[in-house]
Amino acid sequence: MTSVPLPPLPAALAQYRPSAAATLGFRTPSSAPGVSASSSTRARRFSVIASAREMPWPHVLTVAGSDSSAGAGIQADIKACAALGAYCSSAITAVTAQNTVGVQGIHAVPEKFVGEQLRSVLSDMSVDVVKTGMLPSAGVVKVLCESLRKFPVKALVVDPVMVSTSGDTLSGPSTLATYRDELFSMADIVTPNVKEASKLLGDVSLHTISDMRNAAESIYKLGPKYVLVKGGDMPDSSDAIDVLFDGKEFTELRGLRIKTRNTHGTGCTLASCIAAELAKGATMLHAVQAAKKFVESALYHSKDLVIGNGPQGPFDHLFELKSPSYKMGSLQKFNPDDLFLYAVTDSGMNKKWGRSIKDAVKAAIEGGATIVQLREKDAETREFLEAAKACVEICKSLGVPLLINDRVDVALACDAGGVHVGQSDIPAWEVRGLLGPGKIIGVSCKTLAQAEQAWKDGADYIGCGGVFPTTTKANNPTLGFEGLRTVCLASKLPVVAIGGINAGNAGSVMELGLPNLKGVAVVSALFDRERVAAETRNLRSILMKNAHSRS
Numbered sequence: 001m002t003s004v005p006l007p008p009l010p011a012a013l014a015q016y017r018p019s020a021a022a023t024l025g026f027r028t029p030s031s032a033p034g035v036s037a038s039s040s041t042r043a044r045r046f047s048v049i050a051s052a053r054e055m056p057w058p059h060v061l062t063v064a065g066s067d068s069s070a071g072a073g074i075q076a077d078i079k080a081c082a083a084l085g086a087y088c089s090s091a092i093t094a095v096t097a098q099n100t101v102g103v104q105g106i107h108a109v110p111e112k113f114v115g116e117q118l119r120s121v122l123s124d125m126s127v128d129v130v131k132t133g134m135l136p137s138a139g140v141v142k143v144l145c146e147s148l149r150k151f152p153v154k155a156l157v158v159d160p161v162m163v164s165t166s167g168d169t170l171s172g173p174s175t176l177a178t179y180r181d182e183l184f185s186m187a188d189i190v191t192p193n194v195k196e197a198s199k200l201l202g203d204v205s206l207h208t209i210s211d212m213r214n215a216a217e218s219i220y221k222l223g224p225k226y227v228l229v230k231g232g233d234m235p236d237s238s239d240a241i242d243v244l245f246d247g248k249e250f251t252e253l254r255g256l257r258i259k260t261r262n263t264h265g266t267g268c269t270l271a272s273c274i275a276a277e278l279a280k281g282a283t284m285l286h287a288v289q290a291a292k293k294f295v296e297s298a299l300y301h302s303k304d305l306v307i308g309n310g311p312q313g314p315f316d317h318l319f320e321l322k323s324p325s326y327k328m329g330s331l332q333k334f335n336p337d338d339l340f341l342y343a344v345t346d347s348g349m350n351k352k353w354g355r356s357i358k359d360a361v362k363a364a365i366e367g368g369a370t371i372v373q374l375r376e377k378d379a380e381t382r383e384f385l386e387a388a389k390a391c392v393e394i395c396k397s398l399g400v401p402l403l404i405n406d407r408v409d410v411a412l413a414c415d416a417g418g419v420h421v422g423q424s425d426i427p428a429w430e431v432r433g434l435l436g437p438g439k440i441i442g443v444s445c446k447t448l449a450q451a452e453q454a455w456k457d458g459a460d461y462i463g464c465g466g467v468f469p470t471t472t473k474a475n476n477p478t479l480g481f482e483g484l485r486t487v488c489l490a491s492k493l494p495v496v497a498i499g500g501i502n503a504g505n506a507g508s509v510m511e512l513g514l515p516n517l518k519g520v521a522v523v524s525a526l527f528d529r530e531r532v533a534a535e536t537r538n539l540r541s542i543l544m545k546n547a548h549s550r551s
């Protein structure tokens with residue numbers, strides 16, 4: 001590949017960013033002969049830029065290699081960022097000829113021209129996060145470090161790509177020292193897989209989680225703020241476990257290991273998703289969790305795809321566009337706002353008033369319930385399953401998610417939207433393993449530690465209470481407003497308040513104005529009443545009033 005000299009900055013651009021242009025030594029309007037713009041044209045152009053700045057788009061610049069099969073590299077990075085709502089620009093470091101069999105050829109882009117691409121993007125666009133993939137030579141790593149010193153960004157994600165999964169070398173041992181000595185100290189996070197971690201540490205062997213922890217600690221000493229050692233390629237592990245280290249604490253991120261041949265590009269995708277989430281403003285822990293969840297979901301939805309004849313196929317980054325839930329307005333995908341008016345059934349109460357579970361659920365939705373949970377502690381399993389199937393049908397047709405309390409087996413059998421578990425039920429991460437990534441999982445939590453664990457376990461929301469004393473749960477300690485406030489403020493997941501809530505006190509719960517508190521869950525206030533739809537409607541109008549008075 002030949003490098004062509006960089007032309008002068010286009011005149012129009014020079015008018016928009018005269019200071020940036022001057023800094024870079026580009027010709028500015030006053031120095032560019034024959035370029036003139038009236039002051040009104042210039043003012044209009046500036047106002048276009050100013051209004052564009054009011055609507056920023058999280059921006060990731062990927063510095064990586066092209067993969068002709070489009071499963072990894074630049075192509076994966078752009079798709080991953082797009083799927084997560086970030087804009088992705090690119091500086092291409094190498095063009096590879098590769099497919100699902102392996103890498104057939106590599107054509108490195110001259111280092112100077114990598115620098116020119118970096119300068120073009122970084123001098124013009126507001127890049128939030130730079131993500132690196134294949135950096136084929138020490139020279140490219142140095143060029144990148146220089147560019148980053150000149151144009152600092154909010155965060156740097158370094159995926160130290162060295163060997164493709166097919167075993168082909170993408171970056172030789174000569175780059176190792178430059179990675180370690182120059183790039184790592186600028187990085188917010190470095191994301192080696194186990195083989196790369198081993199190479200970075202002089203070929204130490206890594207076989208266990210404890211080895212991954214030690215490796216993360218050693219790489220941390222080379223200067224990055226966080227290290228994520230990825231366990232996708234750990235043999236004999238039924239889970240896909242990654243280890244995050246922030247210099248003090250280790251976090252094990254445990255996900256399902258999806259049985260599929262389509263894992264080409266998981267590493268590039270994970271790093272790009274972390275970059276996209278950071279660009280959107282997430283904390284590192286959140287960004288890594290969201291990224292892992294994305295990879296897991298994409299693999300799950302692509303597990304049976306057949307693209308290419310080789311052993312390692314690509315997966316579909318835009319799987320959500322294809323899923324029926326996306327096309328039909330999404331019943332499966334969790335929307336925290338669905339927690340607004342959360343109806344929990346109780347068979348005893350409905351029996352007492354002479355209604356079936358199905359009629360009770362129908363009435364609650366008619367009155368405005370936004371999510372329903374079947375909590376049928378006393379029902380026989382067969383009878384419960386039949387009722388659940390009928391409720392799923394109604395809920396699907398009315399666009400309201402239906403969750404099952406405790407019973408993962410019943411949820412699977414009736415294809416419910418998800419499961420709600422308590423502290424003494426199956427742990428949320430095991431439920432996730434059974435239900436897969438697309439279902440909703442809620443966990444009852446009373447303490448900060450429980451809320452933290454629910455988040456780590458991959459739950460979607462927590463139920464917090466009992467806020468007030470309740471008759472539906474024996475020996476249930478009451479948290480009161482203070483307990484609710486403490487958990488809500490610390491919770492990384494959306495919260496629904498539960499326990500003794502009714503039309504008389506629901507307003508005061510919402511008035512707390514806690515940002516994470518998305519709604520209230522009610523049992524007796526709806527179902528231990530004669531007219532379920534009317535009670536629900538009344539509660540909804542109370543909640544709406546208080547939700548509105550907050551905004």
Ligand SMILES: Nc1ncnc2c1ncn2[C@@H]1O[C@H](COP(=O)(O)OP(=O)(O)OP(=O)(O)O)[C@@H](O)[C@H]1O
Pocket residue numbers: 072163164165192193194230231232233240241242255256257258259260263264265266267268270292295296299
């Ligand atoms: N089969 C799988 N099921 C679920 N998650 C997986 C699977 N394989 C990899 N992952 C996850 O994908 C992410 C990338 O990990 P991996 O160890 O595969 O990186 P990598 O080897 O750098 O990627 P690549 O294969 O693209 O080079 C990690 O979060 C890992 O846990």
Ligand SMILES: Cc1ncc(CO)c(N)n1
Pocket residue numbers: 064065066067072073074096133134161163164165170264265266267268
């Ligand atoms: C270009 C490129 N970057 C990264 C990887 C790692 O998956 C790959 N196979 N190809």
Ligand SMILES: [Mg+2]
Pocket residue numbers: 165193232233263266267
């Ligand atoms: Mg891998």
